[in-house]
Amino acid sequence: MPLYAGVMSGTSLDGIDLVLVEQTTEPRLLETHYLPMPEPLRQSLLALCSSGPDEIVRSALAEQHWVRLAAQGIQELLEKAQRPASSIRAIGSHGQTIRHMPQEGFSVQIGNPALLAELTGISVVADFRRRDLAAGGEGAPLVPAFHEALFAHPSRVRALLNIGGFSNVSLLTPQQAVQGFDCGPGNVLMDLWICHQKGLSYDAHGAWAATGRVRPELLTQLLSDDFFAATGPKSTGRERFNLTWLKDHLAVLPHSLPAEDVQATLLELTARSISDALTRTQPQAEDIFVCGGGAHNTKLLERLQQLLAPSTLQTTAALGVDPDWMEAMAFAWLAHCCLEGIPANRPSVTGALGLRILGAIYPA
Ligand SMILES: Nc1ncnc2c1ncn2[C@@H]1O[C@H](COP(=O)(O)OP(=O)(O)OP(=O)(O)O)[C@@H](O)[C@H]1O
Numbered sequence: 001m002p003l004y005a006g007v008m009s010g011t012s013l014d015g016i017d018l019v020l021v022e023q024t025t026e027p028r029l030l031e032t033h034y035l036p037m038p039e040p041l042r043q044s045l046l047a048l049c050s051s052g053p054d055e056i057v058r059s060a061l062a063e064q065h066w067v068r069l070a071a072q073g074i075q076e077l078l079e080k081a082q083r084p085a086s087s088i089r090a091i092g093s094h095g096q097t098i099r100h101m102p103q104e105g106f107s108v109q110i111g112n113p114a115l116l117a118e119l120t121g122i123s124v125v126a127d128f129r130r131r132d133l134a135a136g137g138e139g140a141p142l143v144p145a146f147h148e149a150l151f152a153h154p155s156r157v158r159a160l161l162n163i164g165g166f167s168n169v170s171l172l173t174p175q176q177a178v179q180g181f182d183c184g185p186g187n188v189l190m191d192l193w194i195c196h197q198k199g200l201s202y203d204a205h206g207a208w209a210a211t212g213r214v215r216p217e218l219l220t221q222l223l224s225d226d227f228f229a230a231t232g233p234k235s236t237g238r239e240r241f242n243l244t245w246l247k248d249h250l251a252v253l254p255h256s257l258p259a260e261d262v263q264a265t266l267l268e269l270t271a272r273s274i275s276d277a278l279t280r281t282q283p284q285a286e287d288i289f290v291c292g293g294g295a296h297n298t299k300l301l302e303r304l305q306q307l308l309a310p311s312t313l314q315t316t317a318a319l320g321v322d323p324d325w326m327e328a329m330a331f332a333w334l335a336h337c338c339l340e341g342i343p344a345n346r347p348s349v350t351g352a353l354g355l356r357i358l359g360a361i362y363p364a
């Protein structure tokens with residue numbers, strides 16, 4: 001049975017997730033590996049997420065640094081699994097998004113797939129988003145097809161919710177085309193605020209947010225962003241939701257707020273933007289399954305469960321998929337779809353003109 005590796009380096013910039021998957025009728029997870037993002041690389045990538053001088057050279061250098069790390073990750077993954085490179089049919093590599101501007105017709109993922117193929121000796125499938133954008137789509141989210149293939153249920157209405165840097169949802173309704181869209185910021189604003197205030201990379205289990213109070217005046221202000229009320233297809237990124245965005249909204253308030261109240265309000269923003277979007281687009285969702293790093297935020301999950309009751313909220317572990325590895329598994333599957341000629345975008349999600357085969361192949 002063919003083996004694929006999946007490499008996901010998400011918008012949180014926390015690190016690179018790697019998986020080894022056996023693709024039978026259903027993908028089977030054989031091994032996992034995680035490499036935290038070294039701080040200098042993290043800073044270079046973050047700087048590339050907004051306009052600045054000499055972007056072409058900085059981006060070419062950053063992607064070489066990134067791809068060497070990804071290649072090291074593949075090597076360690078294969079050592080753990082005790083499999084030779086020759087046993088892997090392809091690596092599905094998402095690359096690192098440094099700009100996502102679908103309204104301008106583009107989304108940029110760097111990750112030098114040619115060098116990844118050269119360093120690993122394994123064929124690489126990359127550049128998954130641009131064909132959908134070329135066909136008039138958002139190029140995102142791409143995981144709904146994978147969620148549909150694995151988790152669509154003949155009679156139950158299911159929602160898959162990924163809470164990474166940003167949050168996105170896949171709505172699986174029996175006998176209907178899958179729907180999906182980005183809901184808004186997932187962890188990104190909470191991460192930025194706790195880093196700005198305390199120098200920490202994230203708010204473990206939402207513990208700091210739990211010490212603060214949700215401020216309705218700030219919440220209303222933040223929710224007034226047009227993105228939240230827009231109907232899909234829609235996708236977003238750091239171009240829109242960033243520290244400047246938050247500070248601009250804070251500056252409009254007539255008084256300053258305790259930092260922990262801001263954090264509590266940002267957690268509420270993540271929860272409300274998800275629950276508002278879900279109840280508006282699929283009020284019948286019975287089972288909601290969460291994946292991504294946000295699945296570890298106990299406080300956030302508690303709040304989501306309150307807002308979404310009587311629907312039940314569980315992590316994707318209940319479906320047999322570890323919530324930390326879902327996205328990387330999706331990119332291993334997308335590589336398989338590319339090589340098999342299976343279209344993997346969903347026009348009902350991205351708004352593309354039609355089904356398209358996603359990805360570009362860099363043979364070993
Ligand atoms: N124990 C925890 N408590 C609270 N938040 C956590 C915890 N562990 C991880 N996180 C959050 O999850 C984030 C990482 O999530 P994840 O890797 O899914 O996002 P990502 O890399 O942006 O992925 P993608 O863009 O593919 O969705 C961290 O930045 C942090 O905010």
Ligand SMILES: [Mg+2]
Nearest residue numbers: 010012014015
């Ligand atoms: Mg990540």
